[in-house]
Amino acid sequence: MADLRMTERAAQLAEQVLAGDLRLGARLIRDLDDQTALAERVLKALWPHTGLAFILGVTGNPGAGKSTVVDSLIAYYRKLGKRVGVVAIDPSSPFSGGAILGDRIRMQRHALDEGVFIRSLASRGHLGGLSRSTGEIVAVLDAMGFEIVIIETVGVGQGEVDVVALADTKVVVTVPGLGDEVQAIKAGILEIADVLVVNKADREGADRTVRDLLTMLELRHAEAPLGPDFPSSEVEIIRTVAVRGEGIGELATAIQRHQEKTANLAPIRRARRARRELRDALLDRCAQLVDRVLSENTQWVDQVQRREIDPYSVSDRLLQELLQSATSGNAPYPRSA
Amino acid sequence: MADLRMTERAAQLAEQVLAGDLRLGARLIRDLDDQTALAERVLKALWPHTGLAFILGVTGNPGAGKSTVVDSLIAYYRKLGKRVGVVAIDPSSPFSGGAILGDRIRMQRHALDEGVFIRSLASRGHLGGLSRSTGEIVAVLDAMGFEIVIIETVGVGQGEVDVVALADTKVVVTVPGLGDEVQAIKAGILEIADVLVVNKADREGADRTVRDLLTMLELRHAEAPLGPDFPSSEVEIIRTVAVRGEGIGELATAIQRHQEKTANLAPIRRARRARRELRDALLDRCAQLVDRVLSENTQWVDQVQRREIDPYSVSDRLLQELLQSATSGNAPYPRSA
Numbered sequence: 001m002a003d004l005r006m007t008e009r010a011a012q013l014a015e016q017v018l019a020g021d022l023r024l025g026a027r028l029i030r031d032l033d034d035q036t037a038l039a040e041r042v043l044k045a046l047w048p049h050t051g052l053a054f055i056l057g058v059t060g061n062p063g064a065g066k067s068t069v070v071d072s073l074i075a076y077y078r079k080l081g082k083r084v085g086v087v088a089i090d091p092s093s094p095f096s097g098g099a100i101l102g103d104r105i106r107m108q109r110h111a112l113d114e115g116v117f118i119r120s121l122a123s124r125g126h127l128g129g130l131s132r133s134t135g136e137i138v139a140v141l142d143a144m145g146f147e148i149v150i151i152e153t154v155g156v157g158q159g160e161v162d163v164v165a166l167a168d169t170k171v172v173v174t175v176p177g178l179g180d181e182v183q184a185i186k187a188g189i190l191e192i193a194d195v196l197v198v199n200k201a202d203r204e205g206a207d208r209t210v211r212d213l214l215t216m217l218e219l220r221h222a223e224a225p226l227g228p229d230f231p232s233s234e235v236e237i238i239r240t241v242a243v244r245g246e247g248i249g250e251l252a253t254a255i256q257r258h259q260e261k262t263a264n265l266a267p268i269r270r271a272r273r274a275r276r277e278l279r280d281a282l283l284d285r286c287a288q289l290v291d292r293v294l295s296e297n298t299q300w301v302d303q304v305q306r307r308e309i310d311p312y313s314v315s316d317r318l319l320q321e322l323l324q325s326a327t328s329g330n331a332p333y334p335r336s337a
Numbered sequence: 338m339a340d341l342r343m344t345e346r347a348a349q350l351a352e353q354v355l356a357g358d359l360r361l362g363a364r365l366i367r368d369l370d371d372q373t374a375l376a377e378r379v380l381k382a383l384w385p386h387t388g389l390a391f392i393l394g395v396t397g398n399p400g401a402g403k404s405t406v407v408d409s410l411i412a413y414y415r416k417l418g419k420r421v422g423v424v425a426i427d428p429s430s431p432f433s434g435g436a437i438l439g440d441r442i443r444m445q446r447h448a449l450d451e452g453v454f455i456r457s458l459a460s461r462g463h464l465g466g467l468s469r470s471t472g473e474i475v476a477v478l479d480a481m482g483f484e485i486v487i488i489e490t491v492g493v494g495q496g497e498v499d500v501v502a503l504a505d506t507k508v509v510v511t512v513p514g515l516g517d518e519v520q521a522i523k524a525g526i527l528e529i530a531d532v533l534v535v536n537k538a539d540r541e542g543a544d545r546t547v548r549d550l551l552t553m554l555e556l557r558h559a560e561a562p563l564g565p566d567f568p569s570s571e572v573e574i575i576r577t578v579a580v581r582g583e584g585i586g587e588l589a590t591a592i593q594r595h596q597e598k599t600a601n602l603a604p605i606r607r608a609r610r611a612r613r614e615l616r617d618a619l620l621d622r623c624a625q626l627v628d629r630v631l632s633e634n635t636q637w638v639d640q641v642q643r644r645e646i647d648p649y650s651v652s653d654r655l656l657q658e659l660l661q662s663a664t665s666g667n668a669p670y671p672r673s674a
């Protein structure tokens with residue numbers, strides 16, 4: 001009965017979110033973070049209404065001015081009358097779970113605009129959690145009818161890069177005059193770029209940065225499984241001074257050109273995202289199961305710590321017991337060693 | 338029979354690794370990357386001989402000079418006659434799987450020293466893969482008798498920070514004169530610091546950086562579950578100019594002091610690591626199972642993509658089938674929708 005009421009309540013909430021209730025949308029996203037059962041029901045109900053938004057990934061070096069570029073893009077798209085949702089994944093504390101740059105100060109000028117919806121997400125990437133959380137928030141924004149959903153993330157951690165890798169168009173932002181190590185990071189994320197941005201292009205060294213990027217593009221491997229669906233020779237390099245809005249129109253045009261040129265690949269991109277979403281959901285359930293098993297079987301942790309048994313043998317045994325207990329009417333996880 | 342031969346072969350290899358065969362150790366680490374069945378057997382055999390090394394985590398901003406600090410620490414510990422293993426986790430391509438800074442040029446002066454063993458690891462962090470890989474390499478180095486194992490990682494991605502968070506002592510390296518966004522990242526990793534290093538301390542702004550760090554320390558929450566086991570007031574801030582070896586003796590002393598002051602917490606740290614190792618191994622098996630299920634059930638991915646069903650409902654169904662098929666003599670995963 002309680003279950004039925006929850007399903008009804010979820011359907012009701014889903015309808016309100018679909019009708020564009022921003023306050024409810026924001027609350028749903030918060031609840032997803034806490035993984036309430038109700039939030040998942042709502043997401044289930046919203047699912048048929050997703051898959052319509054254009055998903056734009058923006059990543060790049062720390063300090064490259066990604067937020068400013070995103071902010072300028074929002075302003076540009078708003079002038080065209082498009083509604084824009086943003087998921088900003090902040091470098092953040094592994095412990096507080098909170099987004100340090102929470103308020104995204106530079107984006108506050110959109111705070112009163114109902115056509116813009118910005119959510120920060122702490123980077124809590126244990127075991128694909130980051131990917132799952134991002135996917136869920138994108139789904140909510142998508143269902144709420146935002147035509148463009150921007151995922152902004154720092155381009156350093158693997159999890160952070162992966163999250164952007166499945167966007168429809170991937171924009172990588174860099175900046176003149178970074179040191180050696182940072183250049184190496186740039187090389188790592190360069191491989192996913194569909195459009196490259198040299199921001200702060202009024203700075204000294206911008207020409208050299210463009211030349212370096214061109215060289216790197218020539219070296220890029222385009223046949224990577226999750227890689228760019230775009231030959232390197234067609235990747236455009238756009239110069240911007242995002243704080244002044246310079247070059248943003250050109251950037252938006254380059255993004256559109258990428259979409260048009262790769263329109264035939266859109267179904268592949270959607271299939272990849274669906275697979276990722278399903279995989280994230282499955283692994284999330286597995287992680288919950290594993291954590292429960294470990295909490296109830298601390299003696300195994302003790303034995304591993306005392307080096308009496310190795311983690312692989314314990315894993316095999318726990319997994320076996322888990323699978324066997326599922327149909328035998330016992331608790332769905334082993335209780336004793 | 339083949340299985341028995343493999344177990345024998347694994348025992349033999351394990352003995353050679355334990356006897357200090359560096360070439361075999363290097364090969365084992367390579368094989369772990371490919372997850373060969375033999376490599377896992379060897380790791381099982383090595384397990385009882387692990388848990389002895391002191392694990393030092395070094396992380397910090399890109400460009401802060403972490404590699405140089407690690408290089409100088411190696412030289413310092415070598416003079417004391419200690420053998421040092423290093424796992425360097427590089428920012429790297431999500432696709433090449435290779436470590437961009439592969440050869441760690443600055444560390445090459447140790448190339449002929451049998452008491453130093455450096456391995457680079459690409460940051461491939463899908464679903465805790467980074468954590469698992471690092472843990473396994475640390476275990477091999479530990480079993481090989483390296484008394485100090487240093488994990489060096491960029492302090493930006495969540496996965497990358499998590500890997501260092503379970504070290505015995507966590508050193509966070511920063512540098513004067515970084516921009517705003519990077520400062521925020523620093524705040525994120527500051528919470529795990531047991532010792533703080535201001536490298537390139539001969540640069541302008543070093544005093545200000547030290548003051549900023551002191552302020553941040555005052556704000557730090559020490560009661561975080563995986564957080565520092567050390568009150569903020571006891572975190573030492575060490576100035577170094579690592580390229581010239583300046584301040585490295587002081588850093589080593591601060592590390593030792595942290596160990597002495599927190600000796601009573603060592604069992605807790607070891608228990609946390611054992612739990613992580615067991616969790617990583619379990620989740621790795623789950624991920625393999627999930628990937629197999631998804632490859633054999635592409636119709637589910639199609640249906641999710643067409644929005645005919647949501648990923649959560651599919652997950653529940655696939656997991657259920659998986660658990661039920663385990664004891665019914667069927668293939669251990671569902672084949673049809």
